[in-house]
Amino acid sequence: MRNNRGLICVRKAAVFCLAVCMCLGILSGCAGLTAQAREAKTAYLIMVNRAANCVTVYERDVDGEFRVPVKAFVCSCGREGHETPLGTFKTSNYYTWRLMVDGSYGQYAVRFNKGIMFHSVPYYTKNAGNMEWEQFNLLGEPASLGCVRLTCADAKWIYDNCGTGTEVIVYDDAENPGPLGKPEEVKLTAENPMRQWDPTDTSSMNPWNQVRPTLYLTGAAGGEEEEVLMLPVGATQHDIYDAIGLMDVTRGVYPSGEYIISISGKYDLNQQGTYHISVLGVGVLGVRTEKNMTLQVI
Numbered sequence: 001m002r003n004n005r006g007l008i009c010v011r012k013a014a015v016f017c018l019a020v021c022m023c024l025g026i027l028s029g030c031a032g033l034t035a036q037a038r039e040a041k042t043a044y045l046i047m048v049n050r051a052a053n054c055v056t057v058y059e060r061d062v063d064g065e066f067r068v069p070v071k072a073f074v075c076s077c078g079r080e081g082h083e084t085p086l087g088t089f090k091t092s093n094y095y096t097w098r099l100m101v102d103g104s105y106g107q108y109a110v111r112f113n114k115g116i117m118f119h120s121v122p123y124y125t126k127n128a129g130n131m132e133w134e135q136f137n138l139l140g141e142p143a144s145l146g147c148v149r150l151t152c153a154d155a156k157w158i159y160d161n162c163g164t165g166t167e168v169i170v171y172d173d174a175e176n177p178g179p180l181g182k183p184e185e186v187k188l189t190a191e192n193p194m195r196q197w198d199p200t201d202t203s204s205m206n207p208w209n210q211v212r213p214t215l216y217l218t219g220a221a222g223g224e225e226e227e228v229l230m231l232p233v234g235a236t237q238h239d240i241y242d243a244i245g246l247m248d249v250t251r252g253v254y255p256s257g258e259y260i261i262s263i264s265g266k267y268d269l270n271q272q273g274t275y276h277i278s279v280l281g282v283g284v285l286g287v288r289t290e291k292n293m294t295l296q297v298i
Contacts, residue, residue: 042162042163042164042165042166042167043059043060043161043162043163044057044058044059044066044070044161044162044166045057045058045059045066045166045167045169046058046091046112046118046158046162046166046167046168046169047168047169047171047178048075048077048084048148048168048169048170048171049171049172049173049176049177049178050077050078050083050084050086050170050171050172051172051173051174052173052174052176052177052178052182053074053075053076053077053139053140053141053142053182054072054073054074054075054177054178054181054182054183055071055072055073055074055075055148055150055154055178056069056071056072056073056177056178056179056180057069057070057071057072057073057158057162058070059266068266069178069179069180069264070264070265070266070278071154071157071180071264071278072177072178072180072181072182072183072264073150073151073154073157073183074139074140074150074151074154074182074183074184074185075139075140075148075149075150075154076121076135076138076139076140076141076142076143076144076148076149077142077144077146077148077149077170078142078144078145078146078147079142079143079144079145080142082144082145082146083142083146084116084144084146084147084148084170085113085116085146085170086170086171086172087113087169087170088167088168088169088170089112089113089116089167089168089169089170090112090164090165090166090167090168091110091111091112091162091163091164091165091166091168092111092112092164092165093110093111094109094110094111094159094164095108095109095110096108096159097109097126098117098119100119100122100145100147101115101145102122102145104122104123104124104132105122105123105124105125105126106119106120106121106122106123106147106149106155107119107120107123107128107152107155107156108120108152108155108156108158108159109155109159110155110158110159110162112166112168113168115146115147116146116147116148117147117148118147118148118150118155118158118159119147119148119149119150119155120149120150120151120152120155120198121135121136121139121149121150121151121152121198122135122149128152128197128198128201128203128205128206129196129197129205130196131195131196131197131198133188133195133196134188135149136151136185136188136198137187137188139151139185140182140184140185151185151198151199151200152198152200152201152202153198153200153201153202153288153290154200156202180262180264184286185199185200185286185288186199186285186286186287186288187286193207194207194208199287199288200288208287210249211248211249211285211287212249212287212289213246213247213248213249213254213259213281213282213283213287213289214246214247214248214249214251214289215244215245215246215261215279215281215289215290215291216244216245216246216247217229217243217244217245218242218243218244218245227291227292227293227294228293228294228295228296229243229244229277229293229294229295229296230296230298231243231269231295231296231297231298232297232298233269233270233271233272233297233298234269234270235269235297236269237269239269240263240269240295241261241263244261244263244279244281245259246259246261246281246283246289248283254283254284258283258284259281259282259283259284260281260282261279261280261281262279262280263277263278263279263280264277264278264280265277265278265295267295267297268297269297271297272297272298273296273297274294274295274296274297275294275295275296275297276292276293276294276295277292277293277294277295278290278291278292278293279291279292279293
């Protein structure tokens, strides 16, 4: 009986050890997958030029280094006495609305350094139609209590596209805002009935949609309602801009030179392939519109 009991104990111990090993293996595998998933999400590097109040987003090049600038945002960093801290940080928490320390609210807030976050221009209440419009006009100069303020659309882009653990570098370079330059936004006036809405907010309730222009493809580049831009191998950057136009809300075509088109994304006009680009257009009223398109180099 003693021998049998000893044998049973040994078997139980072996089963227990095996179970522990299996659990450790599973946990180890899960940890590995989690790390891989997190790495897959960190497709971008965010550079905040504090001195220039400009944000530039980079993606990886063929060598896996963050050297390809894809987005530029005008911003408001911390004002005097509340300067945004310099250094290297990582994004962590994400909020569609966030109560700020001064009692205001921010949309699409992304934390990257303790109480420091990316977020929209502040709102008096948690209501997209109750923005502090005077603060919107301060984009491009220091104005916050340390956070990095952006337009609603730009804050949402970071919220949607930059996963947890995205690296954020805050630095100073007053002479050079970044490789894509420093964008501008429309200025709001006290007489404007739409002033308490962010002009970039993509909400269907936004009254700015009444004057928002529309991007379209011209000529043989594609149909008016299509989002696939087709160009031959060897086309130039000028050919891309010629292939994309802007219409006002009455579907009247803006004459050349009366609007601005900018394109971001990674593509090679000398190499056949399908590329994903983001196109931004700004009309004569200063209101912007954006569209994701597919570029086919054939």
